[in-house]
Amino acid sequence: MNTPHMIAFKNIRLIDPISNRDEKSELVVQNGRITGYNAHEVPKGISVIDGKGAVLCPGLVDMRVSLGEPGAEYRETIESGAQAAVAGGITSMAVLPDTEPAIDTPSLVRLIRQRGQETGLVSLYPYGALTRNCAGQEMAEMGLLKQAGAIAFTDGARSLGDAKQMRNLLAYSRFLKALIVLHPEEPSLARGGCATAGPLAVKLGLPQIPAQAEAMMVARDLCLAEMTGARVHFAHISTSGALDLIRTAKQKGLSVTCDTAPPYFTMTEDAIGDFRTYAKLSPPLRQEKDRAAVQEALADGIIDAVASDHVPADADDKRLPFAQAMAGGTGLVTLLGMTLKAGLPLLDTLRLLTSAPAKLLGIEAGTLSVGAQADLCLFDPDMQWTVRAGRLPGRARNTPFDGVTIKGKVLRTFQSGREVYRDDSLCGKQA
Amino acid sequence: MTPQRHSAHLLGIEGMGPQAIIPFLDLAESYALLSRSRQAPHNVLRGRTLINLFFEDSTRTRTSFEIAGKRLGADVINMTVATSSVNKGETLLDTASTLNAMRCDLLVIRHAQSGAPALLSQKVEASVVNAGDGMHEHPTQALLDALTIRRHLGRLDNLEIAICGDIAHSRVARSNLHLLQAMGSRIRLIGPPTLLPSAFASAKNVTLYHSMEEGLKDADVVMCLRIQRERMGAGLVPSEREYFALFGLDQRRLALAKPGALVMHPGPMNRGVEVASTVADSPQSVISEQVEMGVAVRMAVLDRLLRMRSAA
Numbered sequence: 001m002n003t004p005h006m007i008a009f010k011n012i013r014l015i016d017p018i019s020n021r022d023e024k025s026e027l028v029v030q031n032g033r034i035t036g037y038n039a040h041e042v043p044k045g046i047s048v049i050d051g052k053g054a055v056l057c058p059g060l061v062d063m064r065v066s067l068g069e070p071g072a073e074y075r076e077t078i079e080s081g082a083q084a085a086v087a088g089g090i091t092s093m094a095v096l097p098d099t100e101p102a103i104d105t106p107s108l109v110r111l112i113r114q115r116g117q118e119t120g121l122v123s124l125y126p127y128g129a130l131t132r133n134c135a136g137q138e139m140a141e142m143g144l145l146k147q148a149g150a151i152a153f154t155d156g157a158r159s160l161g162d163a164k165q166m167r168n169l170l171a172y173s174r175f176l177k178a179l180i181v182l183h184p185e186e187p188s189l190a191r192g193g194c195a196t197a198g199p200l201a202v203k204l205g206l207p208q209i210p211a212q213a214e215a216m217m218v219a220r221d222l223c224l225a226e227m228t229g230a231r232v233h234f235a236h237i238s239t240s241g242a243l244d245l246i247r248t249a250k251q252k253g254l255s256v257t258c259d260t261a262p263p264y265f266t267m268t269e270d271a272i273g274d275f276r277t278y279a280k281l282s283p284p285l286r287q288e289k290d291r292a293a294v295q296e297a298l299a300d301g302i303i304d305a306v307a308s309d310h311v312p313a314d315a316d317d318k319r320l321p322f323a324q325a326m327a328g329g330t331g332l333v334t335l336l337g338m339t340l341k342a343g344l345p346l347l348d349t350l351r352l353l354t355s356a357p358a359k360l361l362g363i364e365a366g367t368l369s370v371g372a373q374a375d376l377c378l379f380d381p382d383m384q385w386t387v388r389a390g391r392l393p394g395r396a397r398n399t400p401f402d403g404v405t406i407k408g409k410v411l412r413t414f415q416s417g418r419e420v421y422r423d424d425s426l427c428g429k430q431a
Numbered sequence: 432m433t434p435q436r437h438s439a440h441l442l443g444i445e446g447m448g449p450q451a452i453i454p455f456l457d458l459a460e461s462y463a464l465l466s467r468s469r470q471a472p473h474n475v476l477r478g479r480t481l482i483n484l485f486f487e488d489s490t491r492t493r494t495s496f497e498i499a500g501k502r503l504g505a506d507v508i509n510m511t512v513a514t515s516s517v518n519k520g521e522t523l524l525d526t527a528s529t530l531n532a533m534r535c536d537l538l539v540i541r542h543a544q545s546g547a548p549a550l551l552s553q554k555v556e557a558s559v560v561n562a563g564d565g566m567h568e569h570p571t572q573a574l575l576d577a578l579t580i581r582r583h584l585g586r587l588d589n590l591e592i593a594i595c596g597d598i599a600h601s602r603v604a605r606s607n608l609h610l611l612q613a614m615g616s617r618i619r620l621i622g623p624p625t626l627l628p629s630a631f632a633s634a635k636n637v638t639l640y641h642s643m644e645e646g647l648k649d650a651d652v653v654m655c656l657r658i659q660r661e662r663m664g665a666g667l668v669p670s671e672r673e674y675f676a677l678f679g680l681d682q683r684r685l686a687l688a689k690p691g692a693l694v695m696h697p698g699p700m701n702r703g704v705e706v707a708s709t710v711a712d713s714p715q716s717v718i719s720e721q722v723e724m725g726v727a728v729r730m731a732v733l734d735r736l737l738r739m740r741s742a743a
Contacts, residue, residue, distance in 0.1 A: 199630040203445070205545035205566030205602060275546035319524055321544030323565070 059091025071100025084394030098156030312396030
């Protein structure tokens, strides 16, 4: 993994969503930055990578990742999470602050950034806590956190029940021009629940969360966003009811955005049958009509980005009766392949995974423009592989996609022009 | 970690058809007769170990399994949460591994979490019997209810069965629903909307009622469910007296059912809340017989599971 002065990519299908480019091309990287698209002009003797027709696109930008560090390193560390990320073609990721301790002081923000740099694999962007300790009580020091490098603010998987407090948080965030990322779930309605309300949860005898708990919270926070003018972003949207509200709000011109995660457009609640805890997620998997609505909203642009919603869990967190098991699934390695399953044009799929989340977070990533940092993902959109829990890079094994066959495989990942991942299984076949 | 070989479990009624259900009832019928004549065969489970693993208090179900095991000659050990290492932070699966290492043959488990017996069954070689898990299933209760009905009405198909009360939180209701559906009867679920999930309306041969008067009309069987006091505090029902006034089973309402309709209750009863004493003690009540059939059904379950295991 040396750092070549200059690299030329030849024989590639270059896809750059920000410029709508999708064409056979070449790409030249010099000193970690993209310098041009014509490899014939480069001097002899530099490294040349033959893409053999594979797609070269910006390294993916994952805007919602939980890592166990600090506090739960047995689940995942920043290092192991970064390894999983680059295996998924991800070169930038925003990490949630609801760790132990929560990322609610400037020094902790700096710590996370530094730990990211130490991996030498990915650019790590810490979210700052919205409230102290992400506990939903006192306002966190948003201004100081932002100065220290917090990319946006959130309480992770916790939603705030008190409307007046949320109004104050949103109002305060406005002068900081901060993006507020929310987990929309009406907390009193969701309390104690673990499965979407409906015939399956009733049959299994599991405590339920009505799908409407999501729309209800989106409705309240849209009202508050309108009152305060804050920039609100709803994470992992999973229901048609919430999407309808967001669609209307966008039409009204509110500065509201949202993302979703692959489980919500590739799976339904059927996956939790037989009390399968690897399919226990937050929000819980939904019924088919909601899954279809999420897929449709990806196609019509109501959903702005796709994030992995990576939540690592240990065997002890998951080998429990369903209601007691921890919610969440890993998603870094499978992000690209599962998102391709939405069946959108490749350019649109990659926009949701690169330039769109980069723009939301305001980071310089997700582009192949001349002068940009050479964060790159080389992948074969036709190569098939099967997800096997326990055999993916990263420490945690709790993928909800165990046994799923994916079409689309990451071959190599580069950060600042440096190779940070190469698919070992291909060394024989490709070379 | 040990892959279970040849284990036969009774984790729930869901998925069982008449061919799976009827042999349990037939064997239980014969055990009921033998028990009455004090001729239960003490050699059937001789040398076998049964552990009653109860994570929730239940005197009657635990005692019923204990008597069933002892009547067939098994060594019965009762483990209750209060004295076990579960309170010391041991996980369910570690408890399972420990019991597995002790080579017990039958593990009867009651747990407050739906799916706990299924999880346990993945880890032990013993046959696991679900004695009630959360709001999920209580299969031996459904079998004993079915046996009681069959003894009185002679069949389990084409009956109108009314199940009244706290359906939402009831594993008894779910197991009975699966069993009676499988046998070809129609089920009316009666209760206030807060205790009766509308999702049940999509089930086959099930009709929902919020009025006892409508739901009980011409029913062959009326099953009452226990309503827990905490439901009142949780804001699901305003008070006991309103509940009894609107959903209690009294003589006047029972008269709307078919003449001689059976009155059933899985116990323990709240007299004057879900059922009037006059009804509970009436000739139509088969509540005591349910308890008797409970022992017979559990004898049949223990016996058959071990036979299924050795046959596999």
